[in-house]
Amino acid sequence: MNQEVRTRFAPSPTGGLHLGGVRTALFSYLFAKKHKGSFVLRVEDTDQNRYVEGAEQYIIDCLAWCGISPDEGPHKPGEYAPYRQSERKLMYKQYALQLVESGHAYYAFDTSEELEKMREELKSEKNPSPQYDASHRMHMKNSLSLLKEETDKLLQENTPYVIRIKMPQNEIISFNDMIRGEIKNEADLVDDKVLLKADGMPTYHLAVVVDDYLMKITHAFRGEEWLPSAPVHIKLWEYLGWKESMPQWAHLPLILKPDGNGKLSKRDGDRLGFPVFAMDWHDPKTGDTTKGFKELGFLPEAFINLLALLGWHSGEEKELFTKEELIAAFSMERVHKGGAKFDFDKAKWFNHEWIKKLSDEDCAALVKPILTTKGLKIEDDSFLIKAVHLVKERCVLLNDFYEQSIYLFESPFTFDLEAIQAKWTDEKKLFFIDWINILESLSVWQFSDIETSFKNLATEKNIKPGELQLPFRIMLVGAKHGIGVFHIADMIGKEDTVNRMKKVLGML
RNA sequence: GCCGCGUUGGUCAAUCGGUUAAGACGCCUCCCUUUCACGGAGGAAUGACGAGUUCGACUCUCGUACGUGGUACCA
Numbered sequence: 108m109n110q111e112v113r114t115r116f117a118p119s120p121t122g123g124l125h126l127g128g129v130r131t132a133l134f135s136y137l138f139a140k141k142h143k144g145s146f147v148l149r150v151e152d153t154d155q156n157r158y159v160e161g162a163e164q165y166i167i168d169c170l171a172w173c174g175i176s177p178d179e180g181p182h183k184p185g186e187y188a189p190y191r192q193s194e195r196k197l198m199y200k201q202y203a204l205q206l207v208e209s210g211h212a213y214y215a216f217d218t219s220e221e222l223e224k225m226r227e228e229l230k231s232e233k234n235p236s237p238q239y240d241a242s243h244r245m246h247m248k249n250s251l252s253l254l255k256e257e258t259d260k261l262l263q264e265n266t267p268y269v270i271r272i273k274m275p276q277n278e279i280i281s282f283n284d285m286i287r288g289e290i291k292n293e294a295d296l297v298d299d300k301v302l303l304k305a306d307g308m309p310t311y312h313l314a315v316v317v318d319d320y321l322m323k324i325t326h327a328f329r330g331e332e333w334l335p336s337a338p339v340h341i342k343l344w345e346y347l348g349w350k351e352s353m354p355q356w357a358h359l360p361l362i363l364k365p366d367g368n369g370k371l372s373k374r375d376g377d378r379l380g381f382p383v384f385a386m387d388w389h390d391p392k393t394g395d396t397t398k399g400f401k402e403l404g405f406l407p408e409a410f411i412n413l414l415a416l417l418g419w420h421s422g423e424e425k426e427l428f429t430k431e432e433l434i435a436a437f438s439m440e441r442v443h444k445g446g447a448k449f450d451f452d453k454a455k456w457f458n459h460e461w462i463k464k465l466s467d468e469d470c471a472a473l474v475k476p477i478l479t480t481k482g483l484k485i486e487d488d489s490f491l492i493k494a495v496h497l498v499k500e501r502c503v504l505l506n507d508f509y510e511q512s513i514y515l516f517e518s519p520f521t522f523d524l525e526a527i528q529a530k531w532t533d534e535k536k537l538f539f540i541d542w543i544n545i546l547e548s549l550s551v552w553q554f555s556d557i558e559t560s561f562k563n564l565a566t567e568k569n570i571k572p573g574e575l576q577l578p579f580r581i582m583l584v585g586a587k588h589g590i591g592v593f594h595i596a597d598m599i600g601k602e603d604t605v606n607r608m609k610k611v612l613g614m615l
Numbered sequence: 616g617c618c619g620c621g622u623u624g625g626u627c628a629a630u631c632g633g634u635u636a637a638g639a640c641g642c643c644u645c646c647c648u649u650u651c652a653c654g655g656a657g658g659a660a661u662g663a664c665g666a667g668u669u670c671g672a673c674u675c676u677c678g679u680a681c682g683u684g685g686u687a688c689c690a
Contacts, residue, residue: 117690118690121689121690153690154689154690157689215688233617235617236616236617236685271688287620287621293618296617296619297686298687311689331619332685332690334619334684335620335686360620361621361684368683369683369684420628422629423638424629424637424639426638426639426640443621444620445620445622448626449627450641453627453639453641454640456641457640498652500652500653500654501652501653576649576650577650580651586651589652590651
């Protein structure tokens with residue numbers, strides 16, 4: 108069977124897009140592209156209580172930023188539209204009813220109070236979470252326990268109901284996971300999950316099966332947290348008569364918090380000072396903004412690169428991959444089973460490497476808006492490109508370019524005079540006075556002439572050039588950091604160089 | 616509680632029965648640079664535990680421990 112590979116990313120639009128979500132999307136994308144297939148975005152908005160305004164567009168924006176845009180989705184309808192589950196509401200009901208008719212599902216009329224009462228009464232130390240399953244369903248109010256006339260009457264009276272799957276008894280449900288191999292579950296241990304809610308919306312369980320079938324999904328990737336409900340989905344595929352078309356499942360390992368154990372949450376990011384969302388998320392309900400990798404100064408190339416290496420490994424020593432290289436190298440056999448702790452230091456290392464790989468021109472284009480919003484005036488793009496070239500290797504995040512290059516654009520306001528005064532002498536002062544005269548007489552202002560005149564004069568005055576470089580640096584930068592001093596002088600020009608020198612000389 | 620999944624240095628990880636158990640991040644030392652980085656050279660640091668299979672086990676099997684996920688009319 109040479110059918111086209113189709114994978115999907117199916118998030119629910121309830122808030123910011125988590126690292127783990129992006130990685131699931133990334134792996135689905137890489138797998139699809141590796142096999143020349145399609146990657147679909149399906150919005151799982153079946154819980155109307157959790158719907159958050161703007162979250163869907165935000166997800167689309169995040170994927171676009173990462174460079175893993177879906178081939179089909181609500182924003183780009185293909186032949187399986189609509190891609191929003193709320194808009195497919197009516198389709199699900201017919202399948203739920205089909206299941207009732209074939210005896211694999213049933214109506215349940217229990218109110219939430221009754222369910223709660225059942226759980227409360229059955230709860231014991233040995234069984235802290237009683238389930239709605241074969242052992243109890245005949246004691247509940249449903250079309251299995253009720254007479255047919257009673258059920259019909261309730262339905263005619265428009266009594267609210269849900270449709271639940273009737274899980275089989277004495278059966279081992281097994282399936283093959285692409286990452287974990289054969290997974291077995293005892294059907295008796297799985298409860299009769301709700302398929303169709305009282306509001307007519309499907310639950311995830313029904314919707315994921317129906318949509319994966321209708322959208323011809325061939326490989327379904329999702330987080331490990333779905334493993335326990337997989338048997339329900341397997342039975343659904345079977346009961347609906349679609350078993351031959353069931354996608355291959357892959358349950359991805361979790362991304363864990365760096366300290367301790369457990370799933371990485373937004374709270375961990377806040378606590379430990381790093382983002383968890385791909386891009387800034389503005390919560391319309393609380394008005395809060397949560398920082399994203401993009402706004403912190405990450406490159407999308409670095410972001411997907413680091414995510415790909417969290418749970419997957421090529422087997423070779425190479426760690427830096429472009430998206431195309433990831434597509435070429437990706438394989439499910441090399442995806443890990445165990446969860447990976449997120450390491451922000453390593454994440455920053457990836458970004459640093461990617462910044463160094465970026466061309467000066469491309470880098471400058473990304474840096475320009477950052478510098479201008481922080482108040483720097485950039486009149487000349489070629490100057491910016493030169494500046495970027497000079498400071499690039501010391502910037503880990505795009506935002507670092509501001510403090511690493513500000514002295515190329517503006518004169519410093521504060522000076523670390525102590526650093527000069529510690530070893531200051533009259534001879535050194537005379538040196539700078541004489542050197543200013545020489546610099547002012549230079550007809551051409553260029554790196555090599557500046558450096559040569561500096562060294563020649565130092566030799567002439569019998570002072571070690573190194574002893575003079577630190578004071579010179581403080582005059583130009585204000586502090587003990589930055590690129591080579593003669594490069595700075597070259598960049599800021601004769602007038603500015605001399606002015607900065609005179610200003611500090613006057614302070615000593 | 617029950618069920619599922621997992622477990623190689625601090626972290627990411629290679630190894631698909633035989634190696635001195637790679638490499639990267641981070642950390643430490645030194646060199647380069649009289650700034651800060653980059654770069655270079657070194658260093659410390661790993662198979663949860665117990666059985667079994669085998670000539671031989673990090674690799675296979677079982678058990679234990681630990682961790683984690685699930686146990687909703689949320690996904």
